[in-house]
Amino acid sequence: MTALSYAVTDSATMLRRNLRHALRYPSLTLSTSGMPIIFLLLFVYVFGGELGAGLPEGVGYVDYVVPGILLMTAGAGAVGTAIAICSDITAGIVDRFRTMAISPSALLTGHVLGSVVQAVLNLLIVIGVALLIGFRPAAGPLEWAAAGGLMVLLTLAITWVSVALGVISKNPEAASNVVLPFQLLPILSSTFVPTSSMPTAVRWFAEYQPFAPMINTLRGLLTGGPIGNDGIIAVAWCLGITLAGYLWARRVYNRPR
Amino acid sequence: MVAAIKATGLRKSYGDKLVLNGIDLYVPEGTIFALLGPNGAGKTTAVRILTTLTAADAGQARIAGHDLAENPDGVRAAIGVTGQFSAVDDKLTGRENLILMADLHRLGKVEGRRRADALLARFDLEEAAGKLAATYSGGMRRRLDLAMTLVGEPRVIFLDEPTTGLDPRSRRTMWEIIRELVAGGVTVFLTTQYLEEADELADQIAVLDHGRLVAQGSAAELKRRVPGGHIRLRFADPAEFDRAAGLFADAARDEESGTLRVPGDGDIPALRALLDRLDGAALRPEGLEIHTPDLDDVFLALTGPAPKGTGR
Structure with missing residues (x-):
């Protein structure tokens, strides 16, 4: 077998381990979709009436808010990933892996793939809830496929960064704390309200931070609005963050100690 | 005899803390070697270097014929390591832990299951095989840990303080297991701070103190080195x-x-x-x-009080 096929086999083994953990504690996986769902219900039923008034004519607030909520969902597993990686390292099992002739990044890849599988599951749950409370996307199969691809790309990007953060964290609590800001980033954008209502400085940040083009793209794909350059920019952000996160994670994981 | 482990001039410092000050080791195949020393003598660092976890600052080592620096993967394929703190996956059952190891050794489904079940039987873990490792007692965890190390049928086994924290009965069980391993032809490198353990098990003992080997030989040879008989x-x-x-x-x-x-x-x-x-x-x-003279006499005669600036 070649090094590549070793890497694939070992990553698959680590993915099975990760999914077994997830199956053993399903509540942990499912509770990840809890926060986005609470935000969804809160904004649609509590703030939505007022916020919806600021939207252009004919746009329902549910349809406006769901794309951003989906991006929050894609990133919601990041804390869990960072904690899992950090726990593995601090618990000593990683030292065992390191003394075995296995592909060096298999553990990380296994965690990332496991997180993506769980994120897809959570996304399906949140989409289900959204449909139940009146989300009516205009997307056809092609748009859904593109939207799904973007969400998976985003999950990959966030997960690789949180893996690196998990590796460098001293303990699982610290890991959880450093990753949390990532989950709040979508809020500082057009997720809940159009940016036009914000003060200049906040508005500038909200329009140019990485999540902004992603939200616009997803909104465009699902509800049929204009996307423009945002699609390319969103994909570029995702790929760039994924690559940087991957290289960073590999570096800190394999650095000599 | 063929050397399972041969190391010369291993040195390691962490910052300005000198942990290993040039140690030489020679362990023939099929024997038990005990690295004996008080806490902080550098035992764990020596194990970490020999098992590819930590890079030495200087010195060479060959394990099972593979050079540590040039072919770490060759070394890894030949060794099994049970560290001081148990490295089992708490969220998997005992059996799943063993099958995880089998999969990482790429043994295939049938062979992996066969070895897992054989090890569960051998280490008296059959009853607990389906329970999460998190629920295991200290002795059971140690046995599972060692069983996981054996899945890949290593030629050289490193055991870092294998009985620290175990009750006397579990300690005896562990000793029996270690003797059986060597009877099967593997080489065991263990560290311990218990003289009794080194005396019971080891063919060769090296006494490590403040990063230096202060004595080396069989238990009998070491005992002869101190007056008092x-x-x-x-x-x-x-x-x-x-x-x-x-x-x-x-x-x-x-x-x-x-x-x-x-x-x-x-x-x-x-x-x-x-x-x-x-x-x-x-x-x-x-x-x-x-x-x-027992090894206690030897130990006290050979290991001095801690000078400043060394440790681990």
């Missing part, structure tokens, strides 16, 4: 006691108990000569005891 002769009759004292001029007298301490390491020829002299003088001691 003697034969104790007890006499009921004070007259005989006096005569005997005249016979053995270098003996220490203990008038109160009527005991003579004749220096000597108590091996058979020395003992025979002593008995012959007693017979020649028609002396009949009431009791005879041989005191051989």
